[in-house]
Amino acid sequence: MKRVLLGVVAATVVLVGVLLLRTFQFGPPTEELSGEAVAAHWDEEELAAGLARAISFPTVSSAGVDTFDYAPFYAFQTYLQGRFPLVFSRLALEKVGPASLLFRWQGQDTSAKPILLLAHQDVVPVIPGTEPEWTYPPFAGTVADGYIWGRGAVDDKASVLGILEAVERHLHEGFVPPRTVYLAFGHDEEVGGKRGAVAIARLLKEQGVQLAFLLDEGGVIAKGMVPGVEQRVALIGPGEKGYVSLKLSARGLGGHSSMPPPQTAAGAIARAVHRLEQNPFPVDLAYTVDFMRYLGDAQPFAQRLLFANDWLFSPILKNVLAADPSTNAGIRTTTAVTMLSGSVRDNVLPITASAVVNFRILPGDTVASVVEYVESVIDDPDIDVSLYDDFGSNPSSVADTSSKGFQVLSEVIRRVSPQTLVAPRLVVAATDARHFNEVAINSFRFVGIELGKRELAGIHGTDERVSVASYAEAVKIYYALLTRSGDL
Numbered sequence: 045m046k047r048v049l050l051g052v053v054a055a056t057v058v059l060v061g062v063l064l065l066r067t068f069q070f071g072p073p074t075e076e077l078s079g080e081a082v083a084a085h086w087d088e089e090e091l092a093a094g095l096a097r098a099i100s101f102p103t104v105s106s107a108g109v110d111t112f113d114y115a116p117f118y119a120f121q122t123y124l125q126g127r128f129p130l131v132f133s134r135l136a137l138e139k140v141g142p143a144s145l146l147f148r149w150q151g152q153d154t155s156a157k158p159i160l161l162l163a164h165q166d167v168v169p170v171i172p173g174t175e176p177e178w179t180y181p182p183f184a185g186t187v188a189d190g191y192i193w194g195r196g197a198v199d200d201k202a203s204v205l206g207i208l209e210a211v212e213r214h215l216h217e218g219f220v221p222p223r224t225v226y227l228a229f230g231h232d233e234e235v236g237g238k239r240g241a242v243a244i245a246r247l248l249k250e251q252g253v254q255l256a257f258l259l260d261e262g263g264v265i266a267k268g269m270v271p272g273v274e275q276r277v278a279l280i281g282p283g284e285k286g287y288v289s290l291k292l293s294a295r296g297l298g299g300h301s302s303m304p305p306p307q308t309a310a311g312a313i314a315r316a317v318h319r320l321e322q323n324p325f326p327v328d329l330a331y332t333v334d335f336m337r338y339l340g341d342a343q344p345f346a347q348r349l350l351f352a353n354d355w356l357f358s359p360i361l362k363n364v365l366a367a368d369p370s371t372n373a374g375i376r377t378t379t380a381v382t383m384l385s386g387s388v389r390d391n392v393l394p395i396t397a398s399a400v401v402n403f404r405i406l407p408g409d410t411v412a413s414v415v416e417y418v419e420s421v422i423d424d425p426d427i428d429v430s431l432y433d434d435f436g437s438n439p440s441s442v443a444d445t446s447s448k449g450f451q452v453l454s455e456v457i458r459r460v461s462p463q464t465l466v467a468p469r470l471v472v473a474a475t476d477a478r479h480f481n482e483v484a485i486n487s488f489r490f491v492g493i494e495l496g497k498r499e500l501a502g503i504h505g506t507d508e509r510v511s512v513a514s515y516a517e518a519v520k521i522y523y524a525l526l527t528r529s530g531d532l
């Protein structure tokens with residue numbers, strides 16, 4: 045009896061030891077900061093004025109080719125040309141599609157693979173009727189209360205203008221990049237990017253260009269958004285989820301509803317939808333565990349212990365993460381039933397019934413594997429599963445976080461913004477970067493602006509804004525990254 049007890053005690057001590065050891069080792073790879081400090085002075089008010097003016101051009105993209113109004117885009121580009129004369133005169137400019145821009149800045153070493161900084165000129169519309177809810181009109185371009193206000197302030201004109209400010213200054217200072225740098229500004233990201241980013245990527249591919257590094261929007265410096273972590277966290281997206289909507293259809297006989305069969309087409313669809321909601325996609329904790337690793341000891345001890353020992357605690361982690369939609373989105377392909385239709389009258393049996401279900405696909409799954417999973421879960425040969433709108437987009441490739449690109453970007457962020465943690469975070473929305481899978485080895489998604497919960501709500505919503513100080517920070521990060529572009 046005593047020996048059994050001793051055995052249990054010894055095993056417990058060993059287990060606790062292993063758990064603690066793993067916990068204390070659970071942190072980002074330690075790197076010494078190399079490269080020079082970023083000393084350049086910037087006039088923040090002047091930068092803010094430049095972004096504010098950019099917002100005043102209502103470059104709203106439209107899904108319909110006929111309804112797309114290019115006039116604001118051309119006016120916007122005339123403004124850019126006036127503000128960034130060196131960029132427009134010294135860099136080679138190729139106009140792609142109706143309103144996209146591709147600049148090529150020749151580097152010193154033409155044998156080195158080029159890099160690409162990507163952003164989009166277009167913005168989403170303001171929902172009609174919500175204009176009065178804005179503190180300042182959405183297309184006035186107002187600088188007030190320490191913020192730059194308006195549609196596009198964050199998404200994505202801070203990025204377009206930020207990149208151009210950094211390059212213009214480098215040109216003014218006589219800087220020649222160590223390697224060739226492309227700047228690409230699409231005009232239709234918010235409606236799929238087909239005539240903008242897709243065309244730019246195709247053009248680069250035709251020219252045989254292979255990019256060493258690509259940087260697009262998608263991640264930001266998050267403030268107060270990572271539970272349990274006080275420090276700001278720069279979220280760098282190494283990849284993004286895919287997107288597909290599936291239409292489930294069932295056929296019935298129709299007829300009068302006074303003598304119905306036990307189940308109508310609408311009932312069959314309801315059962316299929318229920319099965320999908322009851323059987324969510326399998327969980328993959330890898331991306332979340334990797335993110336938590338980079339938070340290291342900045343997170344609460346218990347949280348660090350759990351994630352460091354996912355081999356033991358994964359059942360708990362899965363339950364906790366699945367319970368919150370924002371964390372659930374990071375661990376699996378998500379299922380959202382969005383549209384339903386049945387009979388056109390209350391007393392007529394439906395001849396057809398259908399549901400549309402939207403899936404955001406975790407890297408590892410594909411459009412094809414989602415269709416396969418859905419068919420097996422529904423398990424009903426009478427229900428037809430097809431692509432909705434004939435559209436499906438696989439997840440992007442996931443960039444290597446041990447690559448030079450990630451390390452240098454991470455160093456630049458910590459140089460410009462000391463006290464900021466850096467962590468890889470899968471992007472759950474779609475960006476233009478996904479179109480560059482074939483031409484870019486490593487694509488990352490990050491703009492160095494700081495967002496809290498309030499600013500986050502403004503993206504695609506009301507009162508979109510970015511703080512003057514934080515926009516300047518983003519510009520400095522682009523500037524410093526270009527200085528270090530030889531190391532990428």
Ligand SMILES: [Zn+2]
Pocket residue numbers: 164199200233261
């Ligand atoms: Zn965007």
